Amino acid sequence: MVEVMTISKHQPLSPGEVATRAGVAVSALHFYEREGLIESERTAGNQRRYHRDVLRRISFIRVSQGLGISLARIREALDSLPDDKVPTKADWARLSQGWRADLDSRIDQLQRLRDNLDGCIGCGCLSLKSCSLYNPEDWLATTGPGPRRLLRR
Template identity: 55%
Template sequence: MKKNRHCPNKRELTPGEVAQRCGVAVSALHFYESKGLISCFRNAGNQRRYHRDVLRRVAIIKIAQRIGIPLATIGEHLMQFPAGKRISPKEWAGLTKKWRDELDSRISTLTRLRDDLDGCIGCGCLSMEDCPLRNPDDQLSERGTGAILLDPGGLK
């Protein structure tokens, strides 16, 4: 009797099986391992094998990457869930709450930048006193005269 390659009772998966099921390259799995996002174990023949929970972890990684969450942040958040442990719906809700907050902040910043971009057409970067993106409301004048390091994150 031939064994089904995608048998739900199969406890361990090869890198090729994980890659195929997740739609990523095997090299991506190795990269995720090197970053501590997923883990594998070695079988008796010293070949990489993955527990089935890695399928969910890779899906979470791909979702987070798609919405622009940096890998370092993904890693920080996934560290709270031990390798080999399935992430529960409650844990997923907590994780997505953090990511939603980050996205909301990013969306707010991008919306503000988009709306202020029209002001740049008139400014033409000829007037640092009147630039809505680099010096809104001439906030830099409060720091004194002369050359001032412009930190776009410092002006709000």
């Protein structure tokens, strides 16, 4: 028999309730909180309680991580959301639109990797001088060996 949780619309959620609803471990909630991605309040007994809007934030975090977005970028995005109201669909759309160029660039990079992979695996060179996958567009090699970015031009 499956136990069904009944939660009041305005009642704060316990870490276990949030973890169950969001499909994450309680330790993930604690990690997200330490990283400044979500917030909780404390009861008189010093137990964490979360507002229901944290479920949407956790979903956003998980989807963003699945896309390869860094926690720092996710935190920046979440920090741009309004504090005084629950984020709207337009707020979430604005955030995802901001990452579109980054995702398009990564898609392009992965497609180039896919298209050139046969030749790379076939040659096995991984040459710093000639491999277009290992060292693409290496203009620094023309300036000589060593840490060229640290020297002034």
